[in-house]
Amino acid sequence: MIDDLQKRTSERMKKSIEALKQEFAKIRTGRAHPSLLEHVTVSYYGNPVPLSQAANVTVEDARTLAITPWERNMIGPIEKAILTSDLGLNPSTAGTVIRVPLPALTEQRRKDLIKVVRAEAENGRVAVRNIRRDSNTDLKNALKDKLISEDEVKRGEDQIQKTTDQFIKEIEGLLEAKEADLMAI
Secondary structure, three states, X not given: OHHHHHHHXXXXXXXXXXXXXXXXXXXXXXXXXXXXXXXXXXEEOOEEEEHHHOEEEEEEEOOEEEEEXXXXXXXXXXXXXXXXXXXXXXXXXXXXXXXXXXXXXXXXXXXXXXXHHHHHHHHHHHHHHHXXXXXXXXXXXXXXXXXXXXXXXXXXXXXXXXXXXXXXXHHHHHHHHXXXXXXXX
């Protein structure tokens, strides 16, 4: 019973960490990375699809992304989708390749992005703590139903706390890495 609960708790916390990593990937640093355009959707014959399903996104150099559409007639819709996204990027077309230069980040923009990163990390910590609370509630309910003893509840709570501490530490490591990445010129 406690082992199953511990396993479920750990799996849920891993999912929270993965969600945090995805949020961090959306926040751009000074370097070009294909994941910056992951959430951009393109109108493909009337259906919205992710950009990665309509074109190949590659890194041309440290500050430029190159997008090669699968079909030539998709150049216009892809350019429009990038322009209307919340990224503030200006694509330019050269034949069949769309180049997206990333402007250098100003000091103020870096500080603003760090605030956003810290807020996302805090959301991740809150999610992990909520999972801990849910698991502890499950333990207490099992005690009320006389499925486990008080000693087992205490042991289970200690295990869950150790797991929580481990995942919070992982979030801190991810936060430090992202902040260092943002501040690197």
